[in-house]
Amino acid sequence: MNDTINAPRLVLFTGHFGSGKTEIAVNYALRSADSGHKTILVDLDIVNPFFRSSEVGAHLEANGVKLISPNFVSTAVDVPSLPAEIYSVFSDKSAKVIFDVGGDEIGARVLGQFHPYFQKEPYLMYYVINTKRPLSCTEQDILSMMQEVQRMSRLRITHLINNTNLSYETEICDIINGHVLISQISKSAEIPIAYIAGVKELLDQLPDEMDCGLFPIRIFMKPPWR
Amino acid sequence: MSKVLMKGNEAIAEAAIQAGCRFFFGYPITPQNEIPAYMAKRLPQVGGCFVQAESEVAAINMVYGAAGAGARVMTSSSSPGISLKQEGISYIAGAELPCLIVNIVRGGPGLGGIQPAQSDYFQAVKGGGHGDYHLVVLAPSTIQETVDLVRKGFDIADQYRNPVMILGDGMLGQMMEPVEFKEAKPRRLPPKDWATTGWKGDRPRAVINSLFIDPQVLEDHVNRIYKKYEEIKANETLVECYNCEDAEIIVSAYGTTARIVRSVTEMAARKGIKIGLIRPITLWPFPAETLRSWAQRDHVKAFLTVEMSMGQMVEDVTLSIDGLKPSHFYGRTGGMVPRPADILAEIEKIRGVNL
Numbered sequence: 001m002n003d004t005i006n007a008p009r010l011v012l013f014t015g016h017f018g019s020g021k022t023e024i025a026v027n028y029a030l031r032s033a034d035s036g037h038k039t040i041l042v043d044l045d046i047v048n049p050f051f052r053s054s055e056v057g058a059h060l061e062a063n064g065v066k067l068i069s070p071n072f073v074s075t076a077v078d079v080p081s082l083p084a085e086i087y088s089v090f091s092d093k094s095a096k097v098i099f100d101v102g103g104d105e106i107g108a109r110v111l112g113q114f115h116p117y118f119q120k121e122p123y124l125m126y127y128v129i130n131t132k133r134p135l136s137c138t139e140q141d142i143l144s145m146m147q148e149v150q151r152m153s154r155l156r157i158t159h160l161i162n163n164t165n166l167s168y169e170t171e172i173c174d175i176i177n178g179h180v181l182i183s184q185i186s187k188s189a190e191i192p193i194a195y196i197a198g199v200k201e202l203l204d205q206l207p208d209e210m211d212c213g214l215f216p217i218r219i220f221m222k223p224p225w226r
Numbered sequence: 227m228s229k230v231l232m233k234g235n236e237a238i239a240e241a242a243i244q245a246g247c248r249f250f251f252g253y254p255i256t257p258q259n260e261i262p263a264y265m266a267k268r269l270p271q272v273g274g275c276f277v278q279a280e281s282e283v284a285a286i287n288m289v290y291g292a293a294g295a296g297a298r299v300m301t302s303s304s305s306p307g308i309s310l311k312q313e314g315i316s317y318i319a320g321a322e323l324p325c326l327i328v329n330i331v332r333g334g335p336g337l338g339g340i341q342p343a344q345s346d347y348f349q350a351v352k353g354g355g356h357g358d359y360h361l362v363v364l365a366p367s368t369i370q371e372t373v374d375l376v377r378k379g380f381d382i383a384d385q386y387r388n389p390v391m392i393l394g395d396g397m398l399g400q401m402m403e404p405v406e407f408k409e410a411k412p413r414r415l416p417p418k419d420w421a422t423t424g425w426k427g428d429r430p431r432a433v434i435n436s437l438f439i440d441p442q443v444l445e446d447h448v449n450r451i452y453k454k455y456e457e458i459k460a461n462e463t464l465v466e467c468y469n470c471e472d473a474e475i476i477v478s479a480y481g482t483t484a485r486i487v488r489s490v491t492e493m494a495a496r497k498g499i500k501i502g503l504i505r506p507i508t509l510w511p512f513p514a515e516t517l518r519s520w521a522q523r524d525h526v527k528a529f530l531t532v533e534m535s536m537g538q539m540v541e542d543v544t545l546s547i548d549g550l551k552p553s554h555f556y557g558r559t560g561g562m563v564p565r566p567a568d569i570l571a572e573i574e575k576i577r578g579v580n581l
Contacts, residue, residue: 017260018233018402050257050341050400132231132404134240135267166231166404223401223482224563225489 008122009096012111014149015128016136017103020163022053024128024197025100026060027217033064037096040089043069044082044110045102051221053100059220066095082110090117105148115154126194127157129185131164131178142185159194160186161215168226170198172205179210229406234369235260235302235399238328238392239268241376242300244407247326248274249299251288253281253307256340257396258330261302282307286314286327293323294434296421298380302328304396305346306337308354315389316355320436322451324383326376327361328392330399333561341561342396344481345535350393351510351542358448360455362390362462363509365480369403374410375507381413382462386454387420393509395534397482397563458511465513466505472525473502475573478517478543479532480506483564487532490569501573502526509539514546521547528576532569533557552576 013025025041033039041060043053053060054069061067068089070082089097101107111118127146131137136145146157164170164178175198186193195215196203203214232240239261242250250265262278269276279285285301292299303311308329318325331346333339350363362382366372372394379390422432438444466484469491470476479487484505494501504520506513520526528551531540537555544553556572558564 018231018236048400050396051402130231132229134230134232134236137230166229167402169229169404223397223485224565225485 008124009093010099010118010121010123011097012099012101012123012125012155013128014101014108014125014153014157015103015163016130016133016142016145017107018133019103019128019130019136020165020197021103021128022051022100023217023219023221024126024161024163024215025098026053026056026220027215029060029065029098030063032096032098038094039064039096039098040066040068042086042089042097042099043067044099045107046070046082046110048102056220086114090114090121101153104145105152108149108153111153111155118155123155123158125153125155125158126161127159127191128161128163128197129178129182131181132166132174139181139184139188142181143189146185146189157189157191160191161195161197162193162212163197165198170202172202175202175206183211229404231402232369232405233260233400233402234372234394235330236264237369237373237405238302238376238394238399239264240407241373242326242380243268243272243274245298245377245380247298247300247380248272249292249297250274250301251277251279251285251292251299252301252303253279253285255304255307257332257342257399258302258304258328260399261328261330282310283314286311286318289325289327290314290318290321290323293318293325294321294422296418296423298384300326300328302330304330304332305334305343308346308349312349312355315361316357316359317436318389319355319359319361319451320357321434322387323389323434324380324387325389326379326383326392327389328394331393331395333559339561340396342398342482342563343534343559343561344395344483345538345559346393347509347533347535347538350391351512359451360388360510362386362388362458362511363393364390364464365393365507365509366398367481367484367505369398369401370405371507372398373405373407377410381415382458384415384418385413386458388454388458393481395482396561455511462508463511463513463515464507465516466503466507467516467520468503468505469500470502470504470520470526472500474500474525474527475530475576476502476504476520476526476528477530477532477569477573478504478506478539480509480539483532483534486564486566487569490566490573493566493570494573497570499573499577506539512542512546514542517543517546518548518550521550526551528552528554530554530556530573530576532564534563535559
């Protein structure tokens with residue numbers, strides 16, 4: 001992750017529902033804190049009830065990442081409400097802020113209310129793609145969802161991330177096939193691919209001449225038997 | 227078709243569409259919302275119909291109507307919503323209509339919580355609604371198995387004209403796993419000549435009804451349904467036995483909990499403890515014969531049932547093994563998931579007492 005030093009301090013992870021945004025956002029935040037940045041992870045996911053960044057809260061805090069979660073997160077109160085504390089990240093300019101946004105255009109909708117702040121400061125908005133997800137496996141599906149996410153969030157996607165995976169059954173050919181499709185999307189949408197994300201053992205098998213960065217991740221969202 | 231990565235809830239919805247389901251009526255509730263959301267997106271693409279009803283009660287009665295007209299129809303909800311549907315489910319069972327009902331169980335009682343639980347076991351297998359009836363209850367433990375059981379569930383429903391329930395839990399609904407939608411061998415199913423598809427004078431009028439005022443007529447009706455249940459027991463009971471061959475303790479668990487127990491069998495083996503797993507796949511009909519046959523073996527010293535509830539399936543296990551061996555229980559509830567280490571500790575405790 002070379003861009004953590006000079007890149008804009010506001011970094012958003014969006015994508016199709018279930019594309020792996022949360023794993024990547026959590027890993028990104030940990031790496032940012034590890035490289036000495038004051039780091040805040042904002043869990044904006046009001047779509048997903050389980051497997052969310054707030055569940056690794058203790059690990060994040062222990063590693064220097066401050067976590068801001070939706071109100072009532074992991075409680076029985078199933079209310080999509082965001083805390084006022086979120087606004088503080090726009091005034092404290094010393095922190096690197098990573099936004100873990102909910103899936104699809106529905107999850108991206110919550111970003112709209114912060115629009116004035118993103119007008120005043122540069123940001124990076126990653127769009128995470130897993131071509132092995134059933135409703136995001138064709139160029140047309142992915143492009144139209146990207147448009148919807150941009151429309152709802154009123155923000156511009158700046159980079160793509162290839163997170164093609166089949167969970168613990170991922171093979172290197174899945175990632176490469178995903179990359180072929182995402183490269184076409186990158187060309188039609190004129191948005192560069194920033195990274196290929198995946199567990200290190202898989203990324204190590206990629207050929208040397210890949211045209212983008214690699215982002216090895218550790219998997220945090222696991223069922224109890226793994 | 228190659229594998230895709232899906233959430234359990236999405237996989238249930240896609241499997242239903244691939245099994246020919248074209249009608250879905252439901253009302254949102256966590257943690258199963260991805261089912262109606264997926265159906266809302268996909269059903270119009272395949273010429274189907276999705277309706278978000280005004281309530282769970284309305285949704286189940288729409289299912290009653292569509293099933294009566296011969297459609298492959300499904301509804302889904304989570305615990306409190308399934309409670310609301312019970313009257314309709316009893317009517318559907320009474321009128322002998324096929325449909326698939328999905329319950330992605332969350333913690334209870336009352337509004338409870340939104341985390342995974344198995345505390346609707348009694349409701350699912352012992353009736354739930356009023357009157358003498360049974361649902362066929364299928365309890366998958368992986369997302370692939372969920373996909374396979376959705377198709378099977380529709381087929382069982384059509385073959386026996388009886389509602390079928392998929393009993394999952396929030397974990398199974400929310401987790402993601404690779405799945406493959408395989409071409410399934412179609413079951414030979416009887417024609418739906420009983421469905422209300424319009425009368426043209428060429429057959430007796432089709433009447434969908436669950437009201438039988440004459441007690442003798444109602445008793446005959448229920449007896450006939452119960453004869454069907456015997457057929458279902460004989461033909462459709464499913465169970466997985468894992469590692470039981472030389473097990474000293476057999477652990478019984480279903481769904482998500484069975485996967486946790488499976489990882490415990492490996493932990494136990496490293497400690498020199500031989501644990502078997504009996505995983506009922508159909509909770510009704512319950513694989514009583516299988517459990518009893520293992521209870522008769524000398525090497526099996528005790529049974530343990532593990533659940534995400536306060537002890538519901540353990541009653542069926544105890545009935546099945548009929549006093550042949552001691553029957554123990556360990557459970558967590560309220561959305562808490564049993565940890566492998568805690569289950570192992572329980573096994574070691576039982577071993578101290580029984581061996």
